[in-house]
Each structure stands twice: as C-alpha cells, then as structure tokens.
Amino acid sequence: MGETADSEDGRLGLFGAVSIAVGGMIGGGVFAVLGVVATIAGAASWLAFTLACLVSMCAAYSYLKLNAMGENRGGSVAQLEEYLDDATPAGMVGWTLLFGYVGAIAMYAYAFGSFAVALSPAGLKSAVPLGDALLRPAYSVLAVGVFVGLNVLGARATGTSEEVLVVVKVIVLLAFGLLGVWYGLNQNSIELGLAKIRQVTPIVMATAVSFVSFQGWQLLMYDQESIKNPEENLPRAIYSSIVVTILIDGLIAIVVTSLAAPEVIKAHPERALANAVEPIIGSIGFVIVSIAALFSTGSAINGTLFSAAHFAKGMIDDGLLPDETGRVEADGAPERTVLLLGGIAAVFTAYGSLDAITSFGSLAFMGVFGAMSALAFRERDHESINPIPPALGAVGCALFAVLLEVHLWRAERSTFWAVLGVAAVVVTLETLYFERESIVEGVDRAEAAVVPEEQ
Template identity: 55%
Template sequence: MSDGNFGLTEAVSIALGGMIGGGIYAVLGVVTQITGAATWFAFLLAGVVAVCAGYSYIGLNELVTDGTDDTGGGSVTFVQSFTGNSTLAGMVGWTLLVGYIGSMAMYAFAFAEFAIALPVVPVSLAGLSLRPVISVLAIAGFVGLNLLGARATGEAENVLVVAKVLVLVLFGIGGILYALVVSPAPVQLGLTRLTSFSPIMAAAISFVAFQGWQLLFYDQESMANPLDEIPRAVYIAIPTAVFIYVIVALTTYNLAPAAIQSHPHTALTDAAATIAGVVGLASTGAIVLSLSALFSTGSAINATLFSAGYFAKGMLSNDLLPDRTGDSSASGVPSQTLLLIGVITAIFTAYGSLSAITSFASLSFIVVFGAMSLLAFTQRDVDQITAVWPAVGTVGATLFFVLMFYHLYAAERRTFYLVLIIAVVVFLAELLYFEREIIEEEIPFLDSHTGETVD
C-alpha cells in the first residue's frame, strides 16, 4: 500500500476498521443501558447524521481540490480554506486529535476486556490487574506495526476487517434467526421508546462509533484517485456499519438481557454462547466472538492510529503542531509523531475512565462533524453541495450535543465533570500554543540570570 496504490478495498477497510470496533465492542453496553431494546434505532439515527456529515465532507473536499493540484484534506483544511482563520483551524485540529486519542484509548480498553474474557487469560497476575497492561501492550503493538510502514498497516487492516465483519454478520443474522425460530420469547424492538428522547440521547453517546470514515480524508496522498475512491468508500462503509450495528444490537439485547445489565461490555460473548449452544458449542461460540472482538478493536486501533498519524503530519506541515512533535518532511508518518500519539494513548487507556473517554471523544466528533456540516451548508450555492443534507447534519449534531451534555449532567455527574476538565485542559493548551506570540508580547518575563523583569 505505497503512495498512489491505496485503492477502494483499502479505503473501505480503513473506514470500517475505524468504526466497527468502537460501535459494537466499546459503546454497545453504554447505549443499551440508556435506551434498552431501542438501541438499534439509536445506531440508525447516529448513522443518518454520520451520512449527512460524510456528504458535507465529500462536497467540501471537492471544492478544495477543484481546479488545483491540491490533495485535499479534512476538517482543518476546510476551515482554513473557507474561513481563512488558522487559529480556528488549529483548534479544530487539536480537538480532533484528542478525540482520536480518546477513541484509541477506548478501543484498547475494550480489547483488554475481551482478552481477559478468554479462558486462558487471567484477570490479574500477582495482584496486578491485567486490563491496563493488556491495553498498553495493544497500543504498543500497533504503534510498532505502523512504524513498519503503510503497506504492512494496510495489509493487516484488510485481514482484520474481513475477519471481524464476517464473524459479526454471521453472529447478527444467526442471532435474529435464533430469536425468531428457537427462542420462546418474542423479539423486543423497543417500539414504545421510539417516541421518547432516549434513542436520540443514546445516538449521541454512540456517535464516536461513526468517526472512522472521516479518517480517509487524511490518507489522500496514499490514493491514486481520492476524489473517486473516497465518496464510494464513505457511502459503502457507513451503511455497512449501520447494518452490522443494528443486527448485533438486536441479537445481543434479545439473547443476553442479563449480561447487558451485569457486564455490558462483553455481553456479546453470552449471546454468542446462546446461539452456538443450539449445536452444543456454547463455549466455542463465546471464544470465537471474543477473538472477533480482539480483531475488531485491534483493527480500530490500527486504522485510527494510521490515519491520525497522517493527520498530525498535515498539521505539522501547516505549523499547527509544535516542531518537536515530528518532522513533516519525513516520508510517511514521522516516527516521533507515532510514538508520541502512542504514549499519550497508553496513558489515557491505563489511567482514564472509560465513560469519560467515550463521552469526550463522542462530543469532540459531534462538534467537529456538526461544524463541517454547517460549513458545507454555507457553500450550498455551488453545484457540488445540496443544502438539505448539510442542514440535517448540522441540526442533528446540535441536538446530539445538547442531549448528551444533559444526560451526563443528570445521570453521570462524575463523568460530566471529568469531561469538562479534559475540555478545559485541551482548550487552554490550544490557546497557549496558537496565541503564544501575543502572550509573549503582552506578558513580561524574568531574565533567567538576574531574576529581573524584562520588557
């Protein structure tokens, strides 16, 4: 997968790889606890807003590259091109980068939980919990893989995506057939909840599960025909992800209701055991699903790290990140940048709260996707953009943001304050970096030798 050889298959793999691992194995339990049997509808709502945001990104990307030799870009490029405000573009970029790190930390958290669910892996060793250790090792492994280069990363991603999609589709379809034919209880769809706010609130929480397609806009230098490949990949990947989320949510809720309440993050293994138990292979079914979860979350880490590295390289080229974080002239992603992203992600996943990480990442993507939809709406007079889809994306993202903040404040007060603290720290860091020249001019500093104030 060298430069120019990144085709539609790899593009779809990167997009799906960045979505499936988050949607099913990291946030399904959280979403189900909010809206119950209507979880499938929450994923559908989030998917609609994601498609509208995808349409907006594609339209803006075509405008940026129209009539030029530019390789396009993502949110940062769009803000710079259409507002001319580098500081605003940089702050959007930093917010997204933190969102990517939070997403990878979330995937690594889920990776470790499913690893521990395997019979051969203990929960602790010598009194030390293995969950943080496994999460950090997973991050380290995929950082090492990315350091080998784009070809190794892409080939690994293709294998991981095929494996996880195949298992999840079989699991979902098999589960629905089991619920319809074998189970004596009727299939629960949560229809009474569809008129309430709970599915919309749950859709906001699950929005982090739909950020993977956006990674494609940072990989354009690896594509031969990005203006052709990206739209097709986005419009294949998002509906595919929605389909998988819906059938897996229906299966898990109907076949493992007790597990959803007691250990929601690994409830899929209980549902898989129920399905495979029909032919006397309950343990095998649970193991296969756990292995699929490792493929899925590993794939999500790999895809997000690969594209976040290119994203950071683009920011370095535009002086939107400190020079110390990497060399923008390096071929591929700078090694220093990958290592730095990996270290921060490892710290996040080892010491962070899963709920806080998930919530902040979701809010980050809601804000940025909504902003890009609004930006596309302002360009509605051009041929490449029709107003209705960016409008739906803007309104949907705004509603998601308000409802998610309300949910966190009302039901998860501790997480609410943690998210606020993370947001304030990120904002202050952005402000100090992008306004550093003004701050240096306005604030006197002390001479390091005399201790006297210097104007």
C-alpha cells in the first residue's frame, strides 16, 4: 500500500498516514459513538454513519483543494488566514477546533473508563463507594492524566507502532464483524433497517451525533511535513481512510443492532460491540473487544492530545491564543498547553454524559467543516474546484447542526442546555479575546462620555 514510516528519511508513507487517520476515526466510531447512534437510528445506524462519512468526504475535498491551491500548507486556520486575509475568523475557527479536540479526548476517555470498569474485578467494584458511578470517571480522568504525562515527557507512538496498533484493531473489528454477520445469518437475525430508512428524522439525527467520530483524517493536515510525497500521498491517505472507516463502521453497526437488544445498547452504549459479540463466543469475546477498546481509545487520546497541543502551539505563535497558554520556544508540545487541554478534557469526561460530550464534539466539528466547505465554495471559480462537494459539505454541516439541536431539545433537554451552555462559553471567550481591542476602545469612549457629565 505504500512506504511506511521506516523509509530512509523517517517520514510516513501512505500506509502510515492512512493508519493515523483510521486509528483516530474507528476508535470514536466503534467504541464511543456507535451505541449512542444505535439508540436513535436502530438498525439503520449503518446508514447514519455512511451519511456522516460522505459529508466528511466533501469537507475533506474542500480542505485538500484549498491546501493544494494556497501557498501555506496546513489546516483550517492557515487556510482561512490566507484566503480571507483576516486573523479573527481564522482564530475563532481555531478555538472552536481546539474545543472540538477537547470533546473528542473526553469522549475517548469516557469509553476508556467504561471498558476499564467492565474489566475490573467484582471485588473492586463492590469495595468502591457508588461502584461504577465513581469508577468510570476515575478511570477516565486517570487515562487522560497518563497520556498528559506521556506528552509532557515527549513520548508518542512512532509511525510504525501506530501502524501495528491500527492493523490489530482493524483485524479484530473485521473478525468480529464477519463472525457476527455469519452468526446473524444462521440465526436469521441480521437486520438492515430498510423499513426504517423511510423515517428520515431519526437517521438524520443519528448522522449528526456521529459526526464527532470522523475528525481523525483532519489530523493529517497538520502533519504534512511528516508525510513522504504529501502532494500525492495526503489526498490518497485521507480519502482511503474515510472509505475504510465507512466499511468498518457500517459492518459493526449492522452486527451490533442485529445481535444486541436495544435495552442492552442503551444501558451502556459505549460497550455496544462487546455486548453484541458475547452471545456468540461467550465472555472471552467481551474481554477481547474490551481490551481492544482500551488500546484503541488510549491511542486515540494520545494522538489527539499530541496533535491538538501542536496545533495550539502554532496558534500561539500566530498570536491567536494568549501567550500564557504555552511557550512556542518549547521543543515539541508546550507543557502548559498539554496540561490545559488535558485538564479541560478531564473535567468534561468526569462530569459530562456521553450524549453531551459527543453532541458538543459533533457540533464543533460540523461548524469547522462547514466553514471550510463554505470557503472552498467561495473559491469555486478556480478551475481545480468542483463546486458540488463544497456545497454539499457546507449545507450538510449546517443542516445536521440545526437538526442535532432540535433532537436534543426534544429528546434530551438537559443535554441540550449543557451543550448550549458550553457553546455559549466558548463563543463568549472567543469574542472577548479577538474583539478585546474594540471592547477596550468602546469602554474608553463610554468612560470619556460619562466623566464630563459627572464633573
């Protein structure tokens, strides 16, 4: 499939780049979001994942075309700065993206904690006050803390180890997926939800919720210098990773919704696959999937934290984040930045519900992907851009964002207010930082107008 990270110059080949992107997506799709999607769309969950992947493909097309046309190679912030020649919208999108990464880390940590609880001895669960209710957040926060420590120390999986981890995860998932299909066909229990396809609302809602799990490919935009022959391998890696993710998520979604009862999925949505395979090969299947989930979500926490910290470092260097958030002179990721991102993610994963975390992350990435698709559509006069994919990306993201809020308002009112509150805080912080000079000038004018009257 191409050269790997073992090439002479040490850069990632096509296979290594695909591995990084796939690893970031299947960890969230299968081990964190799948159960939440299944509770909404049921047997049609495979279609929800497919629609989200297709919209992500349109966003990826927009990113890649803008990247190839511009002078600055990079992701959302670099492209917005270049094409709009305005740091404010670029910075606000960058902040939104950072909070989206924090949400993704919290989501991976939530799933990690749940699987850790499932594998814990019964004696430990009974000995701990409140049992699972306390153990899950404790394991989740511990996982974030461990990977924060590793990133502070400068440790990160190499390209080769990442390839091995992803290959193992893909093999395990495909094996259980095919085994589940075989078992389901023998039991005459495979359900594709074809009758439910006519029920547009739950499928669209589930598509919106699943969006957070398809941000892994975007990490490659910030690692272009580490990819061998990026002009050729970057597009191939991104498109290939999205296709692989569609196939895996779709297969696993069919197996889970066919073999696991809805009440079982709803009880522990993050463990949906483990619960689905247990009837086939017994408790050993549950254990294998749970161990694979720990590795998958753990590596996703590590990789996302690493990339987010380096992304933030570039924003600090460009004046788009306060200098207090990290030192740009630091080798690798700034310690203060890693600690800040990890600390916020730890709070999210400890106190947030899985629904709230996934919904917030999905909204953040839909906002960013939609903005980039709109930017590519704005540049549609360029001969290399077909306006259809960017238009579909922009409209799809906007539509899904609105419908996700509608779904939360109708079905999960407390989650709606939690997500809205966090979003309001993020927008307020962005506005205060990027409009601080205008705000100060306005305050000064108001004071100058008031003081003479008082005198």
